[in-house]
Amino acid sequence: MVEVETIVERSSPPVGGKDRLIPPQIPSTQQGGDQGFRPTGDIPSFQRFVFEDNIGTRLRVLEFMTSDAIFKPVFGLSLAEQRALTLERLKRFGRRGFIDCMDVVKNPKRFAAVMECLHLVDYSLSIKGGVHFTLCGGTIAKLGTKKHHEKYLDKINQVQWPGCFAMTELAHGSNVMAIETTAEYDASSQEFIIHTPHDAASKFWIGGAAQHAMISTVFAQLYISGKWLGVHVFIVHLRDEHGHVLSNIRIEDNGPKMGLNGVDNGRIWFQRVRVPLDALLDKYCSVSPDGTYSSALSTIPQRFGVMVGGLTTGRILIAQAAVDASKLALTIAFKYSTKRRQFGEKLIIDYLSHQRRLVPSLAETFAYHFAMMDLMRLVQSKSSPKQEHTLSSGLKAAATWTKTEILQRCRECCGGMGFLAVNQIGPMICDMNVDVTFEGDNSVLMQQVVKGMLKEGLSNVGIKKPSLDDQSVIDEVAIQELLITRQRVLTAKLGRKIQAATCQGISAEQAFDDNLDLVLSLGWAFVEAHVMKIFHERVSSAGEGFRRPLGLLCHLYGLSRIENDAAFFLTHGLLPPSSTEVVHAQSNDLCRRLSHNAGKTLLSLCEGFAIPSYFITAPIATDAEHFPSTATINLAKL
Ligand SMILES: Cc1cc2nc3c(=O)[nH]c(=O)nc-3n(C[C@H](O)[C@H](O)[C@H](O)COP(=O)(O)OP(=O)(O)OC[C@H]3O[C@@H](n4cnc5c(N)ncnc54)[C@H](O)[C@@H]3O)c2cc1C
Structure with missing residues (x-):
């Protein structure tokens, strides 16, 4: 029998003395728990802009969780202890009545906002809660009728009948x-x-x-x-x-x-x-x-589509959890990098190689965050289930694959400290590695994206090459043109290959399978063009105080897309050869500018994620004395 209370007592990471787990120049003291949306400086309005909806609900859930020690992250437990703790956390959360599984249908934005709070504790709770509330409860809400709702949903909401x-x-x-x-x-x-x-x-x-x-x-x-x-x-x-x-x-x-x-x-x-x-x-x-x-629904495939429809909400939450894990890992990595010094007095964030690993990761994280918010608006509007399916599949695959890379970069950027479980990033890497597989394997989901695109007739759009000369500075508008052109070139190429194969008597399905490398590239191209568009739109509507740094991040996100796939843009004549140098130099410049002032701007940007310090337990990130509040930094002055 596992005693959950004993586990909770062990939950605070050891501090100071012989238990010290962090380098000598960073004493470890726990910050007091706040709710993340601190009412100082211009950070609260930045956080409201980032989160946009259900802020009061999020605050109430976080207030509850940060006032109960059981939700404090804890590491090094046995299998039996982890399971017992996760169940008890789920039950306490359920008993507070925050969740109504009918919201999967009636108010998906609210449902997602509440579930998102679980991501801050640990991934086992997210997934145990996701299986119980979203997949079991959500499926009953979506596919069941009044008799099922009345018999089961209250018991599921309150976790009286754990479900799978x-x-x-x-x-x-x-x-x-x-x-x-x-x-x-x-x-x-x-x-x-x-x-x-x-x-x-x-x-x-x-x-x-x-x-x-x-x-x-x-x-x-x-x-x-x-x-x-x-x-x-x-x-x-x-x-x-x-x-x-x-x-x-x-x-x-x-x-x-x-x-x-x-x-x-x-x-x-x-x-x-x-x-x-x-x-x-x-x-x-x-x-x-x-x-x-x-x-x-007259056919078996039509009915099948409806029966697995419950997975869409789950998939969205998996994608959101990946983005949220990136936020936490980056916050820890930036806090450490802006205090840790090596080779004399140099802060590790001042090394360009460090900036090149972390700053584009921050850009990707904001990019996917805004894309997820946009997807939730679409889900809430119920205006296009097909688009919902295509976007949720693509964003789930792209966000989880991206998170896998970001967490690894963060781990490495914290050196050996990143390998300690108590510093949070390592356990996240292990716990979340499976998100590229469940709720739809990513390679299979990307195929769904492309099938969705082809059905909507996107293959018919014309290709117009952007006009860029050797010295052009590649701005966000030019990047969007390049990304959409890449998508169109790949779509046309796939269309030609499938057509040529069918002319030879090969079935369209077989031809599709024979070109899966191209299909996956096209899936990525579609997602990245979409994410860049949303990010750019979101920046345009940002308040004065944070439009500038977000704009730089958006630009960096776009440039990184071009850099990562430079071979494609060069071989298809979409970029002149020398422009790869320009893109590289621009990326370096943006990384340096965003990292200036000992990384304080980066820390301010991380405050936009509104992660309560209660959940940032990593000793390398929690030192109040050495990590003064960044809320006073004026983001507009960048
Ligand atoms: C920790 C964990 C928890 C889970 N929880 C649940 C749960 O609660 N309920 C539930 O029902 N399921 C659950 N699953 C199952 C999960 O959804 C499946 O693992 C997932 O759908 C992949 O199926 P598979 O493991 O059989 O892999 P496979 O489908 O066998 O895939 C293996 C590999 O083959 C590739 N592949 C397969 N088909 C294709 C194709 N058409 N084209 C190209 N490549 C292909 C895949 O990309 C993958 O790399 C869970 C899985 C794990 C690991």
Whole structure:
């Protein structure tokens, strides 16, 4: 039996004396906890600009979390301790009533704002909460009807019935449409029989299944009188109130993972488990007691699209968690880099190589943050589910891949200190490594992006090469033109290849698969052009006080895109050869300018992320004496 209170007592990192974990010139003292939106200088208005919506809600949630020691980050726990702590955190959070799973449908911005607060504690809590509230509760909210909402949602909101989401099977991960669990309707008893036909069809990786979940949304192929009707979702009870697994269900623990060990992933077998007619989530399809099936969606692929629709919210939150992790890691890395000196009196942030690793990462983080806010506006408006799908897929893939690189850069920029668990970045690297795989593997998601683009007929847009001479300074407008042109060139190229292949009798699907390298490049090109556009628009609407530094970051984000793919722009004649030197010099210049004054501007920009100091526990970042408030720095004077 794990005592959660004992774990919490161990949560404060050791400070001073023989327990000192940081270099001698930086004494470690904990900063007092504030709520992150500090009312001094022009930082609060900057934070309001960055966050834009549900600020009062965010503050209330953060106020609650920062007043309960259980939410303080803690490291070095055993697997059993991590799981117990994560469950207890989730329960305390649920009991406060911040979450309403119906918001996934009614007020997605609010739902996301509340869930985002969990990202600050640790990734196990984000994912355990994501599986429970977003995937299990959100799927019931989206696909269920009044009877399901009334029976389950309060219990899920309050975490009285921990839930999981059983979609993946051992043999079918990315290819969900081909899962093999069956749900056969028995009209004589008015029940569905949920069954795992063989071992490879067992549900695998199911978060919450190994120890805690009482209920699960289960994806299964529906059969009525022998007729196959495609993937549908059912609510199945897994355990009773005492935690005993119910009869005809077998569960195995997936065991220790390379990270994310606060989540109890498990494997489930159903041995002809009988569930009532009401177990079917029937908003888009229904089965009458006599077994008559009806749905306004006439084809199996159409229905499948709706059944997996619940994943969109989850995917968005995974992308947002990646952006939030980058914010925290960069804040720690900048705090350390602006105090740590090597080779005499030189601050490590003053080395150009250091700036080149961290400052473009900060630019990427703001870029994805604004793109996510923009996506949430689209989701809230419900104006274009197709665009939502394309953008959430692309941003999830790009943001998580980018975060993986940023966290590694931050870790390296903190030297050996970055390797200590207590300094937070290392555990984030391990816990979050899997985000490129779950909620849609990134390589597969990028294919969805391109399919979405092709369906919307983007291949028909014309290509006009931007006119840049050798000495042109490449500004944000020119960068946007270059990025959109890259997207168009790649789209046309893919279109030509698929057309040529189909002329030779090869199917379009096969031709698409044969060009997956190009498809992935196009997916990236689409996402980066979109993100640059949103960033530029957002900067244009920024207040005087912070438009300038954000503008420099936006410019740097764009230049980094060009630098990273310089070979493409040169070989396609979109840039004159000497301009790569210009781009490089401009990037260096921006990195230097943003890092000036011992990195204080960078610290001010990080304050825009509004991370309460309560969650920045890394000793290398928490020294109040050596890290005076940056709130007094005037961002406008850059
Ligand atoms: C820690 C963790 C928690 C999870 N939690 C849950 C959960 O709670 N509920 C749930 O249902 N699932 C869960 N999953 C499952 C997760 O969603 C799957 O792992 C994911 O969908 C990928 O499936 P897979 O692991 O079978 O990989 P595969 O699909 O086998 O992919 C393996 C590799 O092949 C590549 N690949 C596959 N298909 C293609 C293609 N068409 N084109 C190009 N490349 C391809 C992929 O890019 C990948 O690199 C979890 C997984 C993990 C690791």
